[in-house]
Amino acid sequence: MIDAYRRFMNIEAPPAPQRPKGFFTDTSLCIGCKACEVACKQWNQLPADGNELSGNSYDNTGALGATTWRHVQFVEQAKANNSRVGQRWLMMSDVCKHCANAACLEACPTGALVRTEFGSVYVQQDICNGCGYCVPACPFGVIDRAPKDGHFEAGRAHKCTLCYDRQKDGLEPACAKACPTDSIQFGDIEELQAKARRRLADLRARGETSARLYGMPESTEAAEVGHLNAFFLLLDRPEVYNLPEVPRLPRKTMAQRYAISAVVGLAFAALSAVAFGRRSG
Amino acid sequence: MSDHPSPRAAELGVPAGYYDYPVVKRPVWTWEVPAYFWLGGLAGGAFLVSSAAELFGTDEDRLVARDGFVVAAAAALPCAPLLIKDLGNPQRFHHMLRIFKPLSPMNLGAWTLAAFTPVTLARAAAEAGRAGLLPGPLAAVARLLPRPLMNAAGSVLGAVLAGYSGVLLGATNIPLWAKSKLLGGVFMASAASSGVAAVMMAAARRRAPEKTLHKLSRLGTLATLGELAVLGAFLKQSGRAADPLVKNAFSVPFWAGAVGLGSLVPLVLEQVAGRRTGKFTRSLLTVSAVCSIAGSFCLRWTIFEAGKESAGDQAASFGLSRRTQA
Ligand code: SF4
Ligand code: SF4
Numbered sequence: 335m336i337d338a339y340r341r342f343m344n345i346e347a348p349p350a351p352q353r354p355k356g357f358f359t360d361t362s363l364c365i366g367c368k369a370c371e372v373a374c375k376q377w378n379q380l381p382a383d384g385n386e387l388s389g390n391s392y393d394n395t396g397a398l399g400a401t402t403w404r405h406v407q408f409v410e411q412a413k414a415n416n417s418r419v420g421q422r423w424l425m426m427s428d429v430c431k432h433c434a435n436a437a438c439l440e441a442c443p444t445g446a447l448v449r450t451e452f453g454s455v456y457v458q459q460d461i462c463n464g465c466g467y468c469v470p471a472c473p474f475g476v477i478d479r480a481p482k483d484g485h486f487e488a489g490r491a492h493k494c495t496l497c498y499d500r501q502k503d504g505l506e507p508a509c510a511k512a513c514p515t516d517s518i519q520f521g522d523i524e525e526l527q528a529k530a531r532r533r534l535a536d537l538r539a540r541g542e543t544s545a546r547l548y549g550m551p552e553s554t555e556a557a558e559v560g561h562l563n564a565f566f567l568l569l570d571r572p573e574v575y576n577l578p579e580v581p582r583l584p585r586k587t588m589a590q591r592y593a594i595s596a597v598v599g600l601a602f603a604a605l606s607a608v609a610f611g612r613r614s615g
Numbered sequence: 616m617s618d619h620p621s622p623r624a625a626e627l628g629v630p631a632g633y634y635d636y637p638v639v640k641r642p643v644w645t646w647e648v649p650a651y652f653w654l655g656g657l658a659g660g661a662f663l664v665s666s667a668a669e670l671f672g673t674d675e676d677r678l679v680a681r682d683g684f685v686v687a688a689a690a691a692l693p694c695a696p697l698l699i700k701d702l703g704n705p706q707r708f709h710h711m712l713r714i715f716k717p718l719s720p721m722n723l724g725a726w727t728l729a730a731f732t733p734v735t736l737a738r739a740a741a742e743a744g745r746a747g748l749l750p751g752p753l754a755a756v757a758r759l760l761p762r763p764l765m766n767a768a769g770s771v772l773g774a775v776l777a778g779y780s781g782v783l784l785g786a787t788n789i790p791l792w793a794k795s796k797l798l799g800g801v802f803m804a805s806a807a808s809s810g811v812a813a814v815m816m817a818a819a820r821r822r823a824p825e826k827t828l829h830k831l832s833r834l835g836t837l838a839t840l841g842e843l844a845v846l847g848a849f850l851k852q853s854g855r856a857a858d859p860l861v862k863n864a865f866s867v868p869f870w871a872g873a874v875g876l877g878s879l880v881p882l883v884l885e886q887v888a889g890r891r892t893g894k895f896t897r898s899l900l901t902v903s904a905v906c907s908i909a910g911s912f913c914l915r916w917t918i919f920e921a922g923k924e925s926a927g928d929q930a931a932s933f934g935l936s937r938r939t940q941a
Contacts, residue, residue, distance in 0.1 A: 437788070444713065462704070463703065463708060465631050465701075465711070468927065470640065472639070472640065475640040479643045489702070560768040578638060579938055582936055590801065595802070598804050602804070606834060611671050
């Protein structure tokens, strides 16, 4: 039946699922060169975001958004008197996490946001109607809607595609390809996770005791959103990098929210029935 | 911030987060969204009250219910255009209905609105037919419409429409909207009080029987008291996430508009009106209803806008996502 319908409607069968692929971003290797930002903009033909200087270290990008899918952060940890003691400069290339339980995907009312055969989360540009619900749903503030009056794909939601088009051709994503220090590594998620565990053990053994992994299946941040298909090795607590300690998945509290609303509604219905009861008034 | 998430950062005396950058994105929606939530709620509330009046009320009450159904239809009509106007690509609005995905409150709401609007229109048409306002053949069709069935369906759909908007905002990562789970209850209660007010307004204008007016006024008082109770609990649970609403940017329209105009003024006026009769009382109740309806918009609008502000509150975002909730 379905097959006949597909043939009749000229619908392609969905591609067979592959082993999930993703990013391991090892911030201990990042030198803040922003090659990933540039490579991403070039490959995906994303317009520039202006030339404003933020005054916050070398971070003039500011945030991920509709036209910025990699964002290199520069965390300056230094005493106010500029003493070199304990001074640290942390760098991190942030990106869409391609969450195992993706809040954006669950929120999307049109089905524009889908899980691809590579395990990534992808916005189908021909489906998205720009309702904007994915924007506040994402616990990491990643996805955004392009301005309605802009020149770039106006009024639709955009974010990292994990270079779906390149993956289709067996190429690694542009950012991982461009990264000169291998801070961004692309590959089979399970292999990357094993690699990350080894790297963490190595760093800890060398005295980097505050190093930690963010987005592994067993870690606290996976409690609601699951493991992250783009996960990180961090050198400090997640909040230092503006990452939430336990990213929330809105679905988890939705039933309770509906129930509360329904109780109030039923109470009102009961009140109305009593108010108009023939004996009253 | 008192509890410092990074010992290292604490030792150096540098901020806990990444500069003062927001953790989550500011919602892109504009005024159409709170306007739609307000009208949708009002329509749902008015429909429910009218159905109750028709089912449980006296013959006099039923006359008022007729006006109520027309009010509900009038409020429901602009909802879809408002919702569509806010989309980034309005010409693709029907993509909302290409799938049925109740997991997404936005999808559920779109389907509910798509079902509720024709029901209210048909229900209003049935009243118009009864009042002899429709030409011959149309009136015959309108007479065939199954009223009790429409009342039941419209009441359920209307209640969903009134409450889902609060759940929709709550099912995000915006601190003010998400911290407490009561927002759906707040919106439902506000829809109830404004729905009663809308029916009362129509009734007072149309010289409805005093007894029915008193019933509506008392129901309005109860709904408003309920609304204040749920709102109070919501604010208490929200804690500092509610700062943009109760203290900062939107405190004036919130306290003066949503609470003062929308709840306190109607409560006082309805008390003053009491069981009195006459033209003055009708005017009092009309003013009370208008205040309640306007306040209901203030409530949606201030919570909506203050929520957008709270998206920029890094500390509130961290508070929302800590393992041990502050
Ligand atoms: S990080 Fe945000 S945008 Fe990316 S998949 Fe997760 S929820 Fe969606
Ligand atoms: S803006 Fe587009 S991708 Fe985002 S939830 Fe709406 S339809 Fe889905």
